[in-house]
Amino acid sequence: MNIGEAAKATGVSTKMIRHYEAIGLIGRARRSGAGYRQYTEQDLHTLRFIKRARSLGFSIEEIRRLLALWTDRDRASAEVKALAQRHIDELRRKIRALQEMVDTLSHLAAHCHGDQRPDCPILDALAEGAEPEDTMPRPCCGHAGQP
């Protein structure tokens, strides 16, 4: 099976398949006489594994470890679980950071009338005591910045 077919079958682009090979995430594929990469069902399984792991947000290096654990019959599930847990923690950390941004911005947007007038609490908050020319800063209802 050529690389294009493997890409269609797994949802991994040809670009990425070649890239994964180049960085050693997957082994070097067998080649046809003309140098075309040939893929087996087993290769597709590996690519689908990678695809699923990527869609769960694992980095390439984490996936490298996961693949090693996958093919190691004697692995301890504890190591997989620990890796997953670390990843979950990292995801939650990112979510918290994004949520804080949303909270702050939502608060500011709620106080912005959003009409044709230039007055804007959002820009005021970003400027925070430093107007572009000569206007005065304007406090709000009490938070939305760092305490």
Added chain:
Amino acid sequence: MNIGEAAKATGVSTKMIRHYEAIGLIGRARRSGAGYRQYTEQDLHTLRFIKRARSLGFSIEEIRRLLALWTDRDRASAEVKALAQRHIDELRRKIRALQEMVDTLSHLAAHCHGDQRPDCPILDALAEGAEPEDTMPRPCCGHAGQP
């Protein structure tokens, strides 16, 4: 004021200050006789504005627009609000995607005993019907994959 002092005063690294200048996000700084960049209080205000906007997750291009709006006395606050709202939507979209990963992974991790035995639902889910050698796939309690 030299660039290092400006960096300390604003929390923007010297690297980034030079970068912002190179991409035209901020104007070219005045130079001393020896070619050192000199910063005014007004420059610091702009850098702090950028810093705050970055910490709210706005991209450089969004900040470019925000800066233009900031310095335009005749801006309509509607445009700022719309920009902010688009950004909020984008952040929420990212949060949802990350949360889905967390949900799936948490579910899998909860079902992984995480001891010295090799049996692991997390790897099973990533493999999904394709074991590395010859074992059989193992269904779980009913979701955690695409429907």
Added chain:
DNA sequence: GATCCACCTTTCCATGATGGGAAGGTCAAG
């Protein structure tokens, strides 16, 4: 056999925001 199109190959470049490091100039204190 020639042509054509879809596919394959490699290599280089780009993204976005940030940092690291090299090689060299400048300034102030000792």
Added chain:
DNA sequence: CTTGACCTTCCCATCATGGAAAGGTGGATC
């Protein structure tokens, strides 16, 4: 005058992904 802390520019790396160029292959059609 030396030392050390600054500054300058330029190049490279990250991470995962894609675009594009330039050229070779495979199979179908004329």
